[in-house]
Amino acid sequence: MEGNSLLEDAYQIIRKKILTCALPPGSLLSIYKLAEELEMSRTPISNAIARLEREGLVTPLKNRGVLVKEHSPRELIEMFQINYSYQLFVLHVVERKGYQNFDLEALRKIVEEQQQAKTEQDYIAYVQLSLKFVRTFISTIENEAILAHVDANSDKIMISSVAAYHAYPNKRIYSGLSYNQKMLEALENTDFEQARLHADQYFDKVKERIILKV
Numbered sequence: 001m002e003g004n005s006l007l008e009d010a011y012q013i014i015r016k017k018i019l020t021c022a023l024p025p026g027s028l029l030s031i032y033k034l035a036e037e038l039e040m041s042r043t044p045i046s047n048a049i050a051r052l053e054r055e056g057l058v059t060p061l062k063n064r065g066v067l068v069k070e071h072s073p074r075e076l077i078e079m080f081q082i083n084y085s086y087q088l089f090v091l092h093v094v095e096r097k098g099y100q101n102f103d104l105e106a107l108r109k110i111v112e113e114q115q116q117a118k119t120e121q122d123y124i125a126y127v128q129l130s131l132k133f134v135r136t137f138i139s140t141i142e143n144e145a146i147l148a149h150v151d152a153n154s155d156k157i158m159i160s161s162v163a164a165y166h167a168y169p170n171k172r173i174y175s176g177l178s179y180n181q182k183m184l185e186a187l188e189n190t191d192f193e194q195a196r197l198h199a200d201q202y203f204d205k206v207k208e209r210i211i212l213k214v
Contacts, residue, residue, distance in 0.1 A: 006040055010048035013038060018057055018068055019155060020124055021162045025070035029058065057155060069156075073210045076160055079153040080210075084203040086138050086146055088196060093141050095192045100140050102187050107136055111184055114177050127161045130176035137183070175205060 014034065017023040031049060035042045049066055052058045058066045071079075094100050110133045117126040131154045138150055179202040186195040 006044040007047045007051075010034075010038060010040055010044040011051050014045075014048055015052060015057070015155075018052070019158050019162070021159065021166055023068050024166070025068050025159060025163050027068040028061070028064065029066040029068065031066070055152070055155065057159070068159075070163075071156055071160055076157070076210050077207050079157055080203060080206050082153060083134050083138070083150060084199055086150065087134065087199050089146075090138055090141050091192050091195055091199075100142070102140050103136060104184070104188060107133060107180075107184050107187070110136060111177070111180050114180060118177055123165050124162060126176070127158055130180065131157060133176075133180045133183075175202075 014023070014029075023029065029049070031042050031045050034049075035045045038045065049058060053060065053066070057069055059069050060066050094102070110129050114126055114129040114133070117123075117129060135147065135150055135154070139147060179198060182198045183195055186192070186198060
């Protein structure tokens with residue numbers, strides 16, 4: 001049990017450092033140094049790194065250590081496209097089948113919390129809430145396979161967003177809140193056509209921003 005606990009502790013600590021860009025994309029990690037820093041043996045560190053590798057957050061370099069993975073613009077666009085496509089599918093299911101209802105109360109709470117994060121300039125919380133809004137939206141149809149796909153990309157989007165935030169300090173991007181507010185309003189009015197339009201516009205804007213890095 002103790003070994004499993006150490007593994008989980010190591011995993012959570014290293015994962016958090018990667019997500020917040022305390023260990024940004026391109027960082028070279030040393031199992032020996034991490035073990036020393038976290039005051040653990042190399043075994044839980046190695047197992048935690050292996051888990052992060054399976055999740056696509058790090059990649060091993062032969063005889064050099066482990067690299068925090070940096071995702072290409074094309075990979076990022078594809079991740080956002082997955083979320084966009086699932087949102088359109090959810091809108092189609094709810095509109096045509098009519099047996100699922102969006103959790104509007106949960107979506108309102110997320111938007112309120114995201115507004116607070118923006119006011120406090122807490123960008124990490126802001127991005128997490130933006131991803132949470134999308135997940136809550138998609139979870140409407142209760143499809144675990146789709147949610148697993150969304151979750152698999154969320155950490156990667158998080159890392160890339162926070163890295164860009166630090167790389168371009170004069171270009172603080174908070175467009176996610178505006179999109180979520182518009183989407184929530186469309187859902188409250190049961191205006192699925194407007195909701196699709198907002199999804200289209202947001203994906204086009206994100207794609208352009210990734211390509212131009214602005």
